[in-house]
Amino acid sequence: MNTPESHFNNGTAVAALFGAGIGCLVLGLLTLLTKVSSTIENALDLYRPTGPVSGITTLAVIVWLVAWAAMHTFLRNRQMDLHKVYIIVLILVGLGLLACFPFFEAPEWGG
């Protein structure tokens, strides 16, 4: 079949992927930080019944959206090596997922 004729500029896709990767990493890092620091845990306890999850996820979503918007501004007209982008974002998401594991877990209570 015929594919549409157009110049393909992948900067917008790269910005969205990097933004998501950064959001996932921040989610994991904040989760890890609440396990090692009670100060951070208390600071992120925005909604007491849910506990620090409320602050972790709110902050991660804000960072994700800001990172995405910033990346979009800088990268939208650029052409990038998708293979490198793929590897970097995969590492960011993988680290985010890994950091969500409770390595330093102590039972916590809310309510």
Next chain:
Amino acid sequence: MGLTIHELITILHGMVMGGIVLLLFPVVLAQLWCLRPEWITNKGLKKYLTVVKGGTWVISIFSWLTVIIGSYLPYSWYRLKPPISAQLMTGRDLMRYPAAYLIAHPNLSAWEEVAMEWKEHAGWIVPILTTAVAFILTYYNSRLLEEPKLRKILFTFLALAFVVAAMCGLLGALITKIAPVR
């Protein structure tokens, strides 16, 4: 029906919204996999793109609803603190406080300390990834046919989101089986 409002909302979170997300993932992944210029006709392209884009947005919206409702309603009931020390409560009374019940039983505590701890955070990765993929699919639309690398990347991240969503769903179902929110 003998179900409490807490149980109904937990069902809405896990089985209805989470179920829709998990059922749609394979459909969208299959369509995205087949989105290749050598496999589809010009006529089929529009149909494939509509299903892939629409399906990914539906997954994205429902996964946002699933994590927001799950984190702020069932999870807050799950982690309610017992009024007195868990050691002083009988098993039946303690069942009203699922997290406390799991912690009080050494053979079950990993469900709270590892499974729920991972699930409650990692689940939020699913809407972040699916929203990014949905946006890229919508933005590039038919131009994606020119970029097999980008299609493969989108497929990989969508598949990764599916695996995470499935793991969260499975852990949630198992935890609810052991210590249900009432």
